[in-house]
Every structure is written in C-alpha cells, then in structure tokens.
Amino acid sequence: MTLRFFCLALAVALPTPAAFAQAAAPTAPVPATGVANAPSASPAARRVSDTMAERVAACVACHGAEGRATTDGYYPRIAGKPAGYLFNQLVNFREGRRDNATMRYLVSNLPDAYLREIAEHFSAQNPPYAPPQPPAASPAVLERGRVLTATGDPAKNLPACAACHGSALTGTAPAIPGLLGVPRDYLNAQFGAWSNKTRRAQSPDCMAQVASRLSAEDLGAVTAFLAAQPVPAHAAPATSAIEKLPLDCGGVPAASAANPASSAAAAKGAR
C-alpha cells in the first residue's frame, strides 16, 4: 500500500494534466445577443405538443423560428431547402464529414429516420425571406459574380452555379440547395471549409472540386453577387431532374433514380 501512495505522490508532483489546466482557464463571458426565438414567457407549463415544430426547438435557437435565419448573421437559413440536402448535411455532421461542434453534438445519437423527419420538417417551411444584404462590392466585381453563377468559366473548368443549383439559383430537388437568402459570411466560410477539408460530402465531393478551382477573387465575386440578390417570391427548389450534372456528386442521386426525399415530403404535406 505504501508503494501505491508513493506513486500517487509522484503523480501529483508531475505536470498537471492539460485537460484540467484548460478547464480552469478563464474565458470572456458570452455576450447576451438577444437572439430571438427563445420559448415565450409563460408562468405555467403548457402541454407538450406531439409535433415536429416542438421537437426541433433546439434547432431554431440558432437557425431562427421555422428555420428562417436572417441575412445578417452566420447561421444559415434551413427553411425550404431540399429535404435530401438537409438530410445529407445532418448525416455529414453526425459522421464527421462536416465540422461544427454544436451540430455534431446535437445530432450524434439520432437515427437516420429521425434526421430525415427533421429535414422534411424544415424543408416544408416557407417563411418569407429577409431583404438581401446591400451589395458589398464594386459593380465590376458583382458583374464577374453574375457571369460566374450564370455561365461559369470554361477556361478554368468551372461549371456555372446555375447548372446544378437551378436557373433561379433556388436549388434543385431533392438534394441541391438554393444559394439565395444565405449570409455572405456563411457562403465564404463554406468555401474555406471545402478547401480545408473541414466540410466534406459523400464521395465524390463535387463542391470540394469547385472550391479548388475557384480563385480567391472569383470566390469573393460570387458570394458578393449571391448575397446581394433578392429571393424571388414563392422561391422553391426546381423539381425537374438534371440530365447530367457537370460534376459527379456523391450526395445527389442520379437523375434516373427515384426521388424519395421530395415525394416523402409531399406525401407528408398531404397527410
């Protein structure tokens, strides 16, 4: 026994394990930013409602009521995005292909069926969009952005955004998201994440290839243009299947395949 105590004493004398040192480090208080959508005040508990809206209370804390977000912050709008896209992202967070500690933590122990239901819930939301951010670039840069989104740059082997994300840039069902109504900071951050491999998709990862071909100037032009565009009224993902994607995308089912995510959402809406 004395030997054990001796060893313990020795261990105490050894450098403090890093974890505890880290835990003890003081941190600046998180400012109260008054983000909306905290549950409304009510002295008495109301009854639990057996709805998805109630189940996703944890999501709307950041993504906004109904998943609408805003154009001024970082958190992306998830409302109205194609269900297949949202589902893929939830799985990508859970499986570590996307790197966001909060998202990973929240979905870590949730099964596919439930994640699909969450995706369909937000996909079916259609709250109005906030007005776009004022353009943050010169007219020449914005024009370069417009050209890239509409026609791409064949010299750099860059496909047009519209080729996959829809001619109105509002996405293509079931798995390609719209590009409008999303904060520019968020768009820029995603390209950074694709370049750094902290955002990945099922292989082949088409957007990682696009990111690798896009210069910093062109990226700035594209995101400045996209963030300045108003979202058309009744914007919805295009439903006509794309014959042939310019790049292979692991998360997007082939054009010939059935469209289970959107048809499931439609069936749900009809119920």
Add this chain to the structure above:
Amino acid sequence: MKRALQIAGLLLFAALSVLFYMSWLAEREPHVPGVAASDGAAQVARGRYLALAGNCAACHTARGGPAYAGGREVRTPFGDIYSSNLTPDAKTGLGAWSADDFWRALHHGKAKDGRRLYPAFPYLNYAKVNRADADALFAYLRTLAPVSEPNRENTLRFPYNQPLLLAGWRALYFRPGVYENESAQSAQWNRGAYLVQGLGHCNACHTSRDPLGGSNLKEDLAGGLIPVLNWYAPALAGEGQANAQSGAAGHVAKLLKTGVSEKGAAYGPMAEVVYSSLQHLDDADIQAMAGYLQSLPPPPAPSPPPAVNPVEMMRVMDAGAKLYAKHCADCHGAEGAGQAPAYPPLAGNRSLALPSAVNPIRLVLNGGYPPGTAGNPRPYGMPPFRLVLSNDEVAAVLTYARNSWGNKGGPVSSVEVGRFAAVPLE
C-alpha cells in the same frame, strides 16, 4: 554505519520483492482453454450481442469510418490513445489472431506480441468476461468484412509513454480474474453484476479516478468527473445522485433501455452509451443491470453546499426566478414538475443538484438531445442557451433551479459557467 547500510539493503530488497509480487499478480497468465462452440451461428450471434453490451464499436470505429476498423481517439489526461482495428484484416486487423490471442488481450490486457495495452481499453473490466463469452466475441469479429486500416500511434506525453510506467501501473491496479458468482445472490443479480462490472464497464466513468488514472475501488460507482470530457458521471450506487434507488423499479431500466424515463434523460456521454449499446440489450439483461445497481450500498452523502451571503443569495434567486419563468417554465413547469418523458422534472432532480454543477451548466449552454432509440425514436430536445443567456444569467437561473422546489444544490457562479463554456463539446 555498516548496520544502517544493511537495514537499507533489507528494506530495498523487501520493497522490490513486494513490487515483483504485485507485478506477478498482474502479469501471470494461467492457461484457460478455449470453449468449443456446439453451434457456430449461435456463437456468432451471441458474440454480436456481447459486442453491443461492451459497446466495442463506439471506441473501435472512427467517426464516419467503417465499423470496428479503429482509429477513434480516446483522449486522456496523459495524451491521446487511438483504438485499434478489430476487423479480420491480416495485416492491419486481427486477421492473424487466434482465440487465445484475443483472450489474452481481453483478459490480460496484452496484444498478440505480448505488448502491454493501455487501459483506455478497459481490460480491468473485460478481464471479468468469461472464456466462453470472449470466444463468442472473437467468433463474431471474425465474421466482419476485413478493412485495411493501419493502427495509429498513440500520442502519450512523457513520462506516460514509457512502457515501464505501464508495467508499474498494472502492478498497482490490475488483477485479472473472471467474475465469480456470489452464491448468496440470485442468478439475476449475478447476471447484472457480470454485465455492469464486465462488458458494461460502467465504472470506467462512474467511479472517480486517482491522479494516475486508476479507479478508486473503494468508491465503486459512487460517481465522478470524467477526465477530459468534463461531464460528471453521477453515482449509480444506492440512493445516490443518479436516482438509482429512489424511483419505481422500472425507472432505471427504462432510462438504460430507451434513454428517457419519468425521472430524467440520458445526455452527454451517456446518450451515446444508450444509443450504441444499452438500447440493444434484451429486457432481461437490462432488468438485471438495473436491479444490481439498485442493490449497491449508497455512497456517503455529499457534503452540504458552502454557506453563502444570504443577501446576495436572495438577489441571485430573484434574478434566477425571472429568467426561469421566461426561458424554462414553458417546458419544465413553473414548479419544476417537468413533462416527462419529453421534458425531465427539475424538482427532486439529483443530476441538477449534484455538488458539481458541470452537467446542468453544459446542458443550459449547449442544449442536447437524448438518444433516439427504438423505445424513444423521436426525442424532444433542449435548446442551447449559449446565445441567449450571459454567463451571469446561466449562473442565476441554475442557482434558482438548484435551490427551489426542495432541491439543495448550492449556488453556481458565473466563473464556473465560464470555465465549462470553454470546454469543447467532445
């Protein structure tokens, strides 16, 4: 002078003898013959079930990687340890291993080549698994698709990376031995004890560790802060902090099997344990584990919270009550009654009122979902309040909840909140 030297020599000899004897106890490997299976398919099926009970895949699968191919980091205060490839790949996995080799790893904590394994692989627990179950586990692992995934080097810091230190650690803490039934107890109790102490490796988290990373056996399942993860694993023993003995008999079993009960929800690391392991166990085993846990003697009562300035306390309680009404009462009820199983009760919630406030602090900051299980496939969640409440406000609302409706948890300071706000989520 000569006599002093003689005494010193004798003492040194005695100390070395004790050390060698302890080391011998840890390292001896008496032969235990393998158990021939009469029905190969049944053995594999049992092995699969036992692998779920041991939650082997949780550590031996990298996030998003192929099952059982290893590569997940296990972070310890001494550095990172990477789990190994358990698939039957000849070069990188267990393809060249025999059932005897596997037994040696599980029961003696040694690799096929005799190298001592780090106890992040909980062989202090797995040593209690009997040979027939070990052989079934191995038979199941042989049926997996081989995955070529080389094992990653551990990144332990000096001096913890020294093999001699590991030998010393084993001499201090490791005594291999299969679980032996206690004849005074029922078969169900013994089954529960076998699962809890063995494959379940519950005390890997629910027993506090000393600074060398050893479990303090005297406080078995009396709860403790999990190193690095910084979640507090509450006491499982007796009328302890985890409600184990206070509820109806079914409460603990329900929590283990579905992740929620009328008294609480599994969150933090326990959510993963329920999701990937416990929900897959059959009802008899769950009942056995719950019954065993409820039979354990209670740990000593925690010391009462420190005295606080009553004026300051009143101010904080008042602020906390307003915040509670605004942000919490909607789900958890004005009187903390909750709406189980969706929203756990806070009145009488021992997890909330633990001496360490780390769990409630992290839950308020980060929110969370209980696991989505077959018994609770669409769990309700707690929103993260990190963006809504300041550290002062989190401290106030928790101080209020920990000291209302009969709870006696003591105050929470904003310094504590700030400390745990900085801890990574995984």
